Amino acid sequence: MPSAIRLVFLGTGDFALPTFEHLASTGHDLAALVTQPDRPQGRKQELVPAAIKVAAETRGIAVFQPEDVNAPESLDRIRAFRPELLVTAAYGQILSADLLEIPRLGGINLHGSVLPSYRGASPVARAIQNGDAETGVTIIRMTPRIDAGGIIAIARTPIDPDETAGELEARLAKLGAPLVAQAITAMAAGPVPILPQERAAVTRAPKLRKEDGLIDWSKTARAVHNHVRAMQPWPIASTTWNPRPITGRKPMRVIVHRTEVVEGSGPAGEVIEASGDRLVVAAGEGAVRLRTIQLEGKKSADAAEVLRGYRIDVGDRMGPPAVGE
Secondary structure (H helix, E strand, C coil): CCCCCEEEEEECCHHHHHHHHHHHHCCCEEEEEECCCCEEECCCCEEECCHHHHHHHHCCCEEECCCCCCCHHHHHHHHHCCCCEEEEECCCCCCCHHHHCCCCCCEEEEECCCCCCCECCCHHHHHHHCCCCEEEEEEEECCCCCCCCCEEEEEEEECCCCCCHHHHHHHHHHHHHHHHHHHHHHHHHCCCCCECCCHHHCCECCCCCHHHHECCCCCEHHHHHHHHHHCCCCCCEEEEEECCHHHCCCCEEEEEEEEEEECCCCCCCEEEEEECCEEEEECCECEEEEEEEEECCCCCEEHHHHHHHCCCCCCCEECCCCCCC
């Protein structure tokens, strides 16, 4: 390998961990990890370090956790690491032009889509939500504009029709790790070709919101299935179970973890099967079998277990409560 480039790695999410560990274990010169501050998590709101921070500390690599990576004092701290290249993946802050000017080689970023498709915070979820059959990872030259830099390398992979966003993101993270290492090795040897992104082909992947998890049963069964997959692991797909008014039972929120597209028809959102291990809801076209769900305040369970403990009837409805209910 050519003489190692001195790196500062910026990453926080699990998507960044395989690349960081790959670089650390293959002889690259990692001067420091820059990661987000520890955040409160769980019911007890305890400060929990990201897995990548633990990995850096275990290896004796310096860790820097600024609230604002672009603040003057943060820039001074990063200059002190004397980086020749910044490497980023799932960091969580936008890097300023001043920061990118610190290393002689600027910065590169690992992004979870085949750019220029799905620029933004949720490329994996949006690809699944849109029913794409293929995705990949892209290494780009960083610029102050989000995900707009020139393309250095791309790796592609098919999307399994039942794969969740969490499962796919884990695969993409592993796919990207050696690609980043190869790009860095090439940069150490001299200038690398950089392909500009085609502006006319740009699509966006906006950040997911909690309300994005709500299922729209008027869509096709395939679209509902893709939506459930895309919302894993957050914000998780959900709907409201509305028992028929004659039963006197109140509506209940249902978190939907796993689904399957099946044959069937009926008014969108209506339960058309509810026996044994089959809990099937009509969509705008076709039907969706709910395989793993979680009733409000309960643990997730397969449909058979839920149907043994709760009376969900054919004719009940999934979706927002009707006016007056």
